[in-house]
Amino acid sequence: MIGPIPFQIPTEFLAQYGAGELVRYGAILKSAETGRIVAHLQQTGVLDQVLGVVSNFDPTGITGLIGVVQNAQMSSKLSALQSAVGGLETLQLASLASSVAGIGVTAASTALILLRLRGIEGQVSGLSDQIEALSGEIKLQSIHKVFSDIAGAIERIELAERRSDADQTVQSAEDRLHYSFRELSDITGRVLLQDKVDAALARSLLAGLSVCSAAQVKSLYWLNELEAAEIQARRHYRRIEELSYKVTLDQMQPRLAHLDNSDAVALGLLRDVSEVRARLAAVPSLSGHLRGMECHGRAYLSQLEEQREAPLLVLAA
Incomplete structure (x- = not known):
């Protein structure tokens, strides 16, 4: 070190x-x-x-x-x-x-990451009626389960240094965050493809993806797996990039036509997706920079x- x-x-x-x-x-x-x-x-x-x-x-x-x-x-x-x-x-x-997306949230304390996550989950809970009205398999219970899994993994990371099996604890949490990101990105993709998109729910899910990605990358930094963090961040970026193809202005305007301010909301969602993409795109560069300096994560x-x-x-x- x-x-x-x-x-x-x-x-x-x-x-x-x-x-x-x-x-x-x-x-x-x-x-x-x-x-x-x-x-x-x-x-x-x-x-x-x-x-x-x-x-x-x-x-x-x-x-x-x-x-x-x-x-x-x-x-x-x-x-x-x-x-x-x-x-x-x-x-x-x-x-x-x-x-x-937050900035530099990779380095944020686990307590703040957990605070952000709980705030996002609380906003999702406030949209229960809208979620139940969605088509397909998008249900409040499944969304809560993903958020609960992410929160549990973050709590394990927060307590890791107080455990004798610290490395194994963080490794287990990182594994859970990997699958949670995939689950949450799948849910977000289905929400964005609804005939009537709920913008508040989509925004909260995007914030949840940003927090989940940050927590997983932080766990890899904690383990000093900087190369793995760089690779995983690139995968996260590619997944958000795939989602961005579903929120082009011409695609989102008809899905938000039920709102009085549909154009403004559509532009807001485009900015949010762009911001998440930008934050995730920054992580591989930072990880590579730290490796080049021979820094310990x-x-x-x-x-x-x-x-x-x-x-x-x-x-x-």
Whole structure:
């Protein structure tokens, strides 16, 4: 295991981002001029704290960035965030962190991942009438089972270090997350193909896929299986890419025609799928970068989780 991983506080990068010189693609910052990757953006323990104390934090991002910022301002923990980035950057940060995919959620604490998952499942439960009205085999009970399996696997990862069989525990959880991602992606695909698509349900399922993928990749990082994490993240990306073919604007507009604001909702779903794809596409690059630096996966996670001053850190590419 090497020494401290050379993270940087991204003041310069956020300034360039605000000026339009850099563009974000998932948790990657790229040069707007050349398309070259310049940094891998990751959230830290202090950002986990800010998001974890927001009482009505919406894990799918439906409430938008303003609600996150306003509520975060009620928390004393925002002082650390404000000291690292200014007003405009604070809004940008909240927008990134509260998106449907989340940013750098691979490095988020298991507690925050679990919080996001439970919030998503709660929103799904609130759509029980709409789910029962769907055709085919899409039932609330089957969706709850998948979420329950994901939550159980995350809880095992959270307790792993307190067990004598830590590696075996995480390996078992990673295996469960692998199958859960496939099950949830199949359900999401069927929901998106309904004659009348329930947009809120589709959005929650997409957020669930992002969280499940993040948890599986994190378990592989914990086991220091960086090459496997890179391969698995590519598979997740390809699955989301397949789903994206079902939500083109011309396909979604007739399936959302029952809504008054169907065009806006269709565009929103397209943005959500694009955001999830971008986050998943960022993970293989990060994994390869860590392998090239000969970083230990667990050391990478620990350093981010223990950071209590800067809400965001970057690994320069």
